Amino acid sequence: MATEKALAAKTVAVINQKGGVGKTTSTVNIGAGLSRLGARVLLIDLDPQANLTAAVGQNAGGRCIADLFQGGLTWEELLARINDNSLAVVPSSVRLASAEVDFATVPSREGLLRKHLAAVSDRFDFILIDCPPALGFLTINALVAASGVLLPVLPEFLSLQGVSGIAEVIRVIGKRFNPGLDITGILINRFDRRKSLHREVQQRLKERFDSRVFEQTVRDNVAVAEAPGYGLDIFTYRPDSVGAKDYQAVCQEFIRRCSRQ
Numbered sequence: 174m175a176t177e178k179a180l181a182a183k184t185v186a187v188i189n190q191k192g193g194v195g196k197t198t199s200t201v202n203i204g205a206g207l208s209r210l211g212a213r214v215l216l217i218d219l220d221p222q223a224n225l226t227a228a229v230g231q232n233a234g235g236r237c238i239a240d241l242f243q244g245g246l247t248w249e250e251l252l253a254r255i256n257d258n259s260l261a262v263v264p265s266s267v268r269l270a271s272a273e274v275d276f277a278t279v280p281s282r283e284g285l286l287r288k289h290l291a292a293v294s295d296r297f298d299f300i301l302i303d304c305p306p307a308l309g310f311l312t313i314n315a316l317v318a319a320s321g322v323l324l325p326v327l328p329e330f331l332s333l334q335g336v337s338g339i340a341e342v343i344r345v346i347g348k349r350f351n352p353g354l355d356i357t358g359i360l361i362n363r364f365d366r367r368k369s370l371h372r373e374v375q376q377r378l379k380e381r382f383d384s385r386v387f388e389q390t391v392r393d394n395v396a397v398a399e400a401p402g403y404g405l406d407i408f409t410y411r412p413d414s415v416g417a418k419d420y421q422a423v424c425q426e427f428i429r430r431c432s433r434q
């Protein structure tokens with residue numbers, strides 16, 4: 174695996190083993206923001222919860238990335254265009270939950286996603302992979318396929334410990350399977366600069382992870398929480414919201430960070 178060349182598209186795994194930190198929210202809104210800036214973007218739902226699939230208004234009961242892994246569907250059958258601009262999604266469903274068991278005896282199973290993505294990566298500028306809240310088979314597949322990692326975190330003290338653990342996993346997976354792998358950025362979500370706890374956690378993250386921490390944060394914003402209920406990204410749902418403003422700036426910083434990696 175280690176000698177394979179990088180995928181044509183900038184491929185970023187969105188990970189955190191802690192649940193509910195904003196992985197799916199950030200994948201959807203950064204993906205939508207990048208596509209509005211003219212990039213060709215592929216979103217991959219690699220979580221059996223299929224939250225991303227629902228958040229972009231797709232039906233989780235139908236096609237599923239598990240069908241690609243099992244050889245039952247081709248890319249053409251699987252890819253769903255979200256709208257007329259350059260955003261596409263690979264849906265997930267609860268059927269993906271058994272992938273770890275299904276592929277238990279397959280050699281190089283950690284490279285399954287990377288192998289499949291190699292066939293389509295030149296059609297996209299960015300591929301964003303929304304991972305489940307666990308560091309198991311699916312997240313490892315994302316880390317082997319990716320060249321960067323986006324780590325959304327909440328401004329809580331326990332996040333500091335969590336990020337250190339994840340950084341170690343990234344180092345180990347990188348060394349073993351994917352030497353080019355690096356942290357694109359740690360994104361603090363639901364940040365309130367009026368709260369000293371939030372500022373202190375931000376400060377400690379910067380002390381420990383330096384420039385890997387995004388300068389831009391995302392504020393708590395009800396429109397961000399409402400948008401997936403309508404199958405919409407924040408820019409379509411409430412273009413004037415603080416959520417749209419924050420994610421717009423996150424996208425610009427994301428592009429700058431990717432171009433440096």
Ligand SMILES: Nc1ncnc2c1ncn2[C@@H]1O[C@H](COP(=O)(O)OP(=O)(O)OP(=O)(O)O)[C@@H](O)[C@H]1O
Nearest residue numbers: 192193194195196197198306363392393394397398
């Ligand atoms: N900035 C925000 N403002 C308001 N609500 C938010 C914000 N970010 C995320 N949320 C809400 O918090 C909840 C968790 O977010 P999300 O589903 O993106 O987390 P996740 O890390 O993908 O969770 P999981 O680990 O279960 O996949 C969702 O209901 C989402 O709408």
Ligand SMILES: [Mg+2]
Nearest residue numbers: 196197220224
């Ligand atoms: Mg999620």
